[in-house]
Amino acid sequence: xxxxxxxxxxxxxxxxxxxxxxxxxxxxxxxxxxxxxxxxxxxxxxxxxxxxxxxxxxxxxxxxxxxxxxxxxxxxxxxxxxxxxxxxxxxxxxxxxxxxxxxxxxxxxxxxxxxxxxxxxxxxxxxxxxxxxxxxxxxxxxxxxxxxxxxxxxxxxxxxxxxxxxxxxxxxxxxxxxxxxxxxxxxxxxxxxxxxxxxxxxxxxxxxxxxxxxxxxxxxxxxxxxxxxxxxxxxxxxxxxxxxxxxxxxxxxxxxxxxxxxxxxxxxxxxxxxxxxxxxxxxxxxxxxxxxxxxxxxxxxxxxxxxxxxxxxxxxxxxxxxxxxxxxxxxxxxxxxxxxxxxxxxxxxxxxxxxxxxxxxxxxxxxxxxxxxxxxxxxxx
RNA sequence: GCGGAAUUGGUGAAGUGGUUAACACGCCGGAUUGUGGCUCCGGUAUGCAUGGGUUCGAUCCCCAUAUUUCGCC
Numbered sequence: 476x477x478x479x480x481x482x483x484x485x486x487x488x489x490x491x492x493x494x495x496x497x498x499x500x501x502x503x504x505x506x507x508x509x510x511x512x513x514x515x516x517x518x519x520x521x522x523x524x525x526x527x528x529x530x531x532x533x534x535x536x537x538x539x540x541x542x543x544x545x546x547x548x549x550x551x552x553x554x555x556x557x558x559x560x561x562x563x564x565x566x567x568x569x570x571x572x573x574x575x576x577x578x579x580x581x582x583x584x585x586x587x588x589x590x591x592x593x594x595x596x597x598x599x600x601x602x603x604x605x606x607x608x609x610x611x612x613x614x615x616x617x618x619x620x621x622x623x624x625x626x627x628x629x630x631x632x633x634x635x636x637x638x639x640x641x642x643x644x645x646x647x648x649x650x651x652x653x654x655x656x657x658x659x660x661x662x663x664x665x666x667x668x669x670x671x672x673x674x675x676x677x678x679x680x681x682x683x684x685x686x687x688x689x690x691x692x693x694x695x696x697x698x699x700x701x702x703x704x705x706x707x708x709x710x711x712x713x714x715x716x717x718x719x720x721x722x723x724x725x726x727x728x729x730x731x732x733x734x735x736x737x738x739x740x741x742x743x744x745x746x747x748x749x750x751x752x753x754x755x756x757x758x759x760x761x762x763x764x765x766x767x768x769x770x771x772x773x774x775x776x777x778x779x780x781x782x783x784x785x786x787x788x789x790x791x792x793x794x795x796x797x798x799x800x801x802x803x804x805x806x807x808x809x810x811x812x813x814x815x816x817x818x819x820x821x822x823x824x825x826x827x828x829x830x831x832x833x834x835x836x837x838x839x840x841x842x843x844x845x846x847x848x849x850x851x852x853x854x855x856x
Numbered sequence: 857g858c859g860g861a862a863u864u865g866g867u868g869a870a871g872u873g874g875u876u877a878a879c880a881c882g883c884c885g886g887a888u889u890g891u892g893g894c895u896c897c898g899g900u901a902u903g904c905a906u907g908g909g910u911u912c913g914a915u916c917c918c919c920a921u922a923u924u925u926c927g928c929c
Contacts, residue, residue, distance in 0.1 A: 511890075511891065513890095513891050514891090518891085534890070536890085536891080539891085566890095568890045569890085571890070572890045572891090573890095573892085575890090576890095576891085576892070577892065592892095593892040594892085619890075622890095624890075662890090688890080690890070691890095692889085692890090693889040693890090694889075694890085702889090720890090721890095722889095722890040723889055723890040724889055724890085725889055726889055729889070741889095742889095742890060743889050743890080744888090744889070744890085744891045744893095745888070745889050745891095747891080748888060748889090748891065748893070748895095749887095749888065751893080751894065751895090752887090752888070752893080752894085752895080754887095754888085763885085763886085765884095765885090766884085766885080767883090767884070767885095800894065802894085805894080
C-alpha cells in the first residue's frame with residue numbers, strides 16, 4: 476500500500492500539525508526527524524541502535540546506491556530493508572541533491588543530468604525515469620521526484636526555468652512510477668522568491684503526489700530569514716491532507732521554526748556528520764568535545780539525556796576517543812546527536828498537543844543560541 | 857683517554873651573512889543543514905644549545921663550554 480497520512484491536530488497558535496504516517500514498515504508520528512543513511516547505513520550505527528533512539532523513517536540515496544552496489548544487487552537481496560536489515564520505513568532521495576553538489580549547470584539538460592562519478596570519474600547520465608526506476612528496485616517506502624536543486628542565490632530568471640524543467644521531470648517520473656507499495660513525493664523549488672514558490676507548489680500539487688517536499692533550502696549559506704520565507708511562501712499552497720517534508724534541514728532551531736511554519740518531516744546529515752568531527756548537540760548549542768576544556772570533564776554530554784552515550788560515558792572519555800581518533804567517539808556522538816533531534820521532535824509533539832508551541836520555542840531559545848549563517852557573519856564584518 | 861659529527865618550536869626536520877625562519881605532524885580554535893567531508897579553514901619559534909668574538913649586520917663564519925652521537929684504544 477501507499478503511505479497514509481492522518482492529520483490528528485492543528486496547533487492553535489501556529490501552523491504546526493500533529494499527525495501519523497502509516498507505512499508498510501510501521502506507523503510513525505509527525506513532526507519527525509529522519510536520520511540519513513546515504514549508502515544504506517546511518518554511518519557507524521546499527522539498526523538496533525536506531526530503534527533504541529526511537530528513529531522512525533531513515534533516508535538513503537539513489538545516486539550512491541546506483542553506483543555501489545547497484546540497484547539490481549539490492550533487488551536481488553530482497554530490497555533495501557532486507558539488504559541493510561532495517562525494518563522501519565525508508566525514504567530514498569532521488570539524486571536531485573547531487574545535481575546541485577556534483578553537476579555543473581552546463582551538465583543539466585532537458586533530458587537529464589550528466590555526472591562524473593565521484594568514485595572513478597566515469598561518465599554517468601541520470602534521468603527522472605532512471606531515478607524512479609532505481610528507487611522502484613530499491614523498494615523504499617517513499618521515493619522522491621528527480622528535481623534540480625538550484626542554489627538559493629540563483630537568479631529569478633534561472634530559477635523559473637529550473638522550476639519549469641523540474642515540473643516536467645516530476646511529470647515524467649510520475650508516469651513511469653508503477654510500484655503500488657511505494658509512495659512518491661513531489662518537490663517544491665523557487666528559492667527565496669514568493670511568486671516562484673507559489674507557482675512551483677501550485678503546479679506540483681496539481682500532479683497529485685503522496686506528499687510534498689520543500690527543497691532548495693539550507694544549501695547555499697542563505698540567511699535563516701530566506702529559509703523561513705521559502706517555507707512560508709510554499710506551505711499555503713500545499714494540501715492539508717498530505718505530509719510536508721523540508722529537505723535537508725536539521726539544525727535544532729530550524730526544526731522548531733520549521734514545525735511552527737507547518738513542516739511535518741525533516742532529514743539532515745548534520746547529527747552524524749558533526750559527530751564524526753567531534754561536535755555534540757546540546758540544549759546550550761553545539762559543543763566541540765575536542766576542546767581541551769573537556770579533557771578532565773567526567774560528566775555526560777547532557778546530564779538529563781536518555782541516550783546510550785550519556786547513560787554510560789563521560790565527556791572526558793569521548794574527548795580522549797576523539798583525540799586518538801578511535802571510531803567509538805564518533806559513534807557515541809552520533810547516537811547522542813540523533814537521539815537529541817528525535818527527542819526534540821518528541822517534545823515538540825507534546826507541545827503541539829497542548830497548544831503551547833510558542834512557549835516551547837521561547838523556552839528553547841532560553842538556552843539554545845540563535846545561530847547566524849556564515850553569510851550573515853561575513854556581512855557583520 | 858683520543859678523533860670525528862651534530863645541537864633550529866611540543867616532535868621530525870628544511871634553510872640563509874641582510875625586510876615576515878619552509879614543510880609536515882602535534883597542539884589550540886573554527887566550519888559543516890535532501891553526505892564528493894576520518895574533510896575543509898585558521899592560529900601556533902621576538903627566535904635557531906650556552907658564552908664570547910669577527911662583521912655595518914650573524915641562526916648561518918671563528919673560539920670556548922655543555923650535551924648528544926659515532927669510531928678507535
